[in-house]
Amino acid sequence: MxxxxxxxxxxxxxxxxxxxxxxxxxxxxxxxxxxxxxxxxxxxxxxxxxxxxxxxxxxxxxxRVGSDLSNDFPTVIHDIPMLSLSNSYDENDLDEFDKRINNLLKGEKYKYVCELKFDGIAVSLTYKNGLFVQGATRGDGVRGDDITSNLKTVRAIPLQLDKQIDIEVRGEVFFMLKDFFRINEEQEAEGKPRYANPRNTAAGSLKLKDSR
Missing domain, CATH: 1.10.287.610 (Helix hairpin bin)
Structure with a gap:
């Protein structure tokens, strides 16, 4: 039809x-x-x-996966696509998801492990011989922006690992609420506009042309 x-x-x-x-x-x-x-x-x-x-x-x-690709940064091709999670707002979606898992496992017993999802920016960190050599955004899932210099300013990201290994680590860059509120207070004190939300503030900080 x-x-x-x-x-x-x-x-x-x-x-x-x-x-x-x-x-x-x-x-x-x-x-x-x-x-x-x-x-x-x-x-x-x-x-x-x-x-x-x-x-x-x-x-x-x-x-497609939502894209944050920008013309201001070099492009990185992900060795393995960076995909996104699906959202659910009702029990029917969860029931359908459970049915798919059950069919996939063909009746085998299984358990779910649940955790809170931080609303941040997905990034990929590449280490060579234990050294942080490249950081990228998810982009469109296949290609991302090279934001290595900006990610080096995130103190929670180690620039060198304990072991000399090659590894890619994926995770989220996000602001804790207390830090977001503090930044907005500083903005207001300086007569500058307040930021809308933690997620977009994190995104904006990673896309600054001057990483300082």
Missing amino acids: KADKKTADKAAKLKQKLLDADYRYYILNKPDIDDYTYDMMMKELQEIEAAYSELKTPDSPTQ
């Missing part, structure tokens, strides 16, 4: 809204919609594309 004009127009509007939101979130670090609204629009578009395959285009936001 082919989609009618109303459905096609709806899909086109959702695509544009999501692309605009991606640009503001990943590139400008100035989001104008909350995560829940974004996820609901994405879910609606995914459902439309699942029902009408002709509306699923290569440039659709559903076909």
Whole structure:
């Protein structure tokens, strides 16, 4: 069954809204919609594309991981793609996820280990002979920005490991709330605008052209 004009127009509007939101979130670090609204629009578009395959285009936001690629930094190709986690807002999604796991394991017993997810910036740290040689953003999942100099300013990231090994470490760069509040107090005291949220403040700090 082919989609009618109303459905096609709806899909086109959702695509544009999501692309605009991606640009503001990943590139400008100035989001104008909350995560829940974004996820609901994405879910609606995914459902439309699942029902009408002709509306699923290569440039659709559903076909890629959100990208933070910038023209201001050299590009890094990830040896293994950096993918993102799916969101869930209701029990039905969790039930479906559990069914997929059960089918995958073919009835074997399993347990879940849950942890809080910090809302930060995904980064990749590459060590050669135990030395930190390259740091990159997730980018579009395949290519990221080389932000090595900026990551070297993060004191929680060791510049040298105890062992001389080659390894890639992936994680999140984030601000603790107490640090975010302190930074905003300093901004306000200096007559500067306050930052919107910890996630975008972390993103902005990693994309500064001057790492100092």
